[in-house]
Amino acid sequence: MSTAIDFSEKKLKVIGTSPVRPDGVPKVTGLAQYGADFSLPGMLWGKILRSPHAHARIRSIDTSKAQALTGVKAVITSADFPEQKFEYVGPERIAVNYWHMTRNIMAREKVLYEGHAVAAVAATSKAIAEEALRLIEVDYEVLPHVIDVDQAMQPDAPLLFEDMITRGIEPAPGKPSNISKRVEYKMGDIDAGFAAADEIVEASFKTSPVHQGYIEPQSCLARFDADGQAELWASNQGHFIVRTFTVKLLGMKTGDLRVHPAELGGAFGGKTVVYIEPVALALSRKTGHPVKIMMSREEVFKSTGPTSGASMTIRIGVTKDGKIVAADGLFKYQAGAFPGSPVMNGCMCGFAPYDIANVRTIGFDVVCNRPKATAYRAPGSPISAFAVESTMDMAALKIGMDPLQFRLKNIAKTGTPLVYGAKHAHEGFAETIEALMRHPGYQAPLGKNQGRGVASGYWFNGGGESSATVHVNEDGTVVVATGSPDIGGSRASMALMAAEALGIDYDRVRPIVADTNSVGYTQGTGGSRVTYATGIAVVNACNKVIDELRARAALIWKINADDVIWEDGCARPAGKKAGEFEPLPLKAIAAKRSATGGPISASASLNAGGQAPGFATQFCDVEVDPETGHVKILRYVAAQDVGRAIHKAYVEGQIHGGVVQGIGWALNEEYIYDEEGRLSNAGFLDYRIPVASDLPMIETILVEVPNPNHPFGVKGVAEANIVPPMAAIANAINNATGRRLTQLPMSPPKVLAALDAGSGG
């Protein structure tokens, strides 16, 4: 049994401070090792041949010339990977189909997007590997392609899979289509709800696919030994994910693959899947040498998953006094080349911030000829929120109500039912709105061509499987090992929580991310789950260590362990033994470990439930240049319920980052395809993410309504912040110009066209 510790707010010593991260120095000196920074003796370079066509049948692949080139050690195609069973595995919202996955990492019958992997080579240098790619002859039968989601749903659209029957429709359709799945959620009586409305607003919206835009391209190093055992160094959000997928795709035993978590150069959901790891390992298996693969930026854009583009229609019914009585949403999301867009999330999150009696959301998951969609920060929710929160703004305008007041009047509270069947179990929503209402900037006057917009956003946040091991060293320092790759400073949060739980100084705790064979199974870093779930694992392991430390102190004092308590980093005699002995600090107990039973360590693993959702409300001021259509962000204020900030500066940093990605999504970022379905802007020059000179400082307001299910009150903080910006900015543009923009990105040509349409009458 572990010790229950009362972490009441006033007792917290290090939680909520912002110390320097324990893994910081190597990151400022260039010594931290990311995926591309590992090398091994005898290493070969792997390169991947990719499809130049958006959609084509592969008639044949001739690798003989490439194989004959001096320095080439292996050429592989899909024939080097075992076929997989067609089945959806796991919970529907995040189901995996290995039949699809093996085709995504290496095309089989067809290529389904420009950039789709077709073959791979391993050679003694990068240059030879590149030359070998040019010698591979692929005979393609080019097929018609389709990219836009509305066009892909047309009955005469080119089919990606000739046998795909839409799931979720009863009876099943008789004909195949590009619609992989239909989902529908509803509660109440939607028709009666709209009948009771004084005003009904309806609008349709479109968004472009956008890329996570991590600065580190996917990279890995693989080594496959002659006895079938293998190692991988991978920059991925989950080294356990890499292991699970890679052993399946290569037909290996899980115990034969050890995956090391490289430092991770940004991910945002995009590195929750595998592209190159199984390929590098297959090349290593075939050559007997270690193989390194680094994607180029062009490959990242053309071959890895952005999030969906979408087409949506929203209808909201309100009464004159501002109560929403009905809401209806149609969400069509591009899945990319294989099923699995985040449309279910979009359907679940869109209206989730609000207490609405009558709601329906319908979603379609639609395949099309671009890379398979991968998670991107609160996957699915920002897309539906753009549509819903823009329509909310229209509704507030229609009834003449302040948009924050309108949201507050309709806010969901504990017990409010959600359209997907659950009920809200946590507060913290209203507080973010109230925080903005109190902000002096919200009432500040605006100048010419300027406008102000608000929006809210909801994200589930995650729990799930996590593990941690705590080792007490002989000098009283402590090592905390977890299985959660650290993208944004989570090692600092783990160290803070361990220091708080053990009652020792932060700099005596050294956190690491352990490889797959050195710590218990841990799901990937995603869904804003790490500080919550892995944090609980760390605290649970610390509590086990505390029990052990109490037992050791009891042994030293020759009293019963029940008469020892742990307080302020010391064992103290308690109960009838209170005051009999001087307190023993952790360091003193650690020094006597050999004499009291040997090494002191403990592990904890759990499948955490009880996470609380994230809720964010933001306002921004923009200025629209009537000559160019350029939108400048003048001020951005972001409030978010964070439960409790463990490392305050990194929590702020999460909000800064999410908001700025949202600004890019709103104003600049999009995939531009030519008539052949080839991506025209596969580089950072033309796919323009925000740069420092585009932006003001981002003001953050941390609302702290603790989650009682976490020892320190944590709610996930990484994702809710990217949900509101697109609508907040659209609403601000509308406020500035009187023009409602319904398509992302709201780039200068679109804004100018909207302004011109207005002036032209």
Place this chain on the structure above:
Amino acid sequence: MAKHHVTTTLNGNAVEFLCETHQTLLEVLRDELHLTGTKEGCGTGDCGACSVTLDGRLICSCLMLGVEAQGKSIQTIEGMAVGETLHVLQRKFLEHAALQCGICTPGFLIAARSLLERNPDPTEEEVRYWLAGNLCRCTGYHKIVEAVLDSAREMRGA
């Protein structure tokens, strides 16, 4: 074809290397000299992760060939700290939590040092424009700009 023999000064040390004609300075630094602190984010000069200085001038090492470094002095992130003492910018980036994943950090540090050598008292706007060639996807630049301004203050003794 025979490789080229190139003589340079790298972080103050005399360094010789052999490289192919087509190899970029970035590839030479990373693959031949094993200085992997300089990062490849794009290979096309758009992200600034590979920033180094060449005879004191800020450049993208992915846009220059290794052979062009003949007789030049190169400074990389590995040469920024002096012994165990971090450069003020390195320390301030840590204190301000101006990095999350850290992949862009070496490039930002090299670029920011280059700014402060030229302009010891930059405005926020000058910092933002100087660093506009360095992409960061994690931080929204907020804390990076703060760290650079704070470094400038400390280096000026203000």
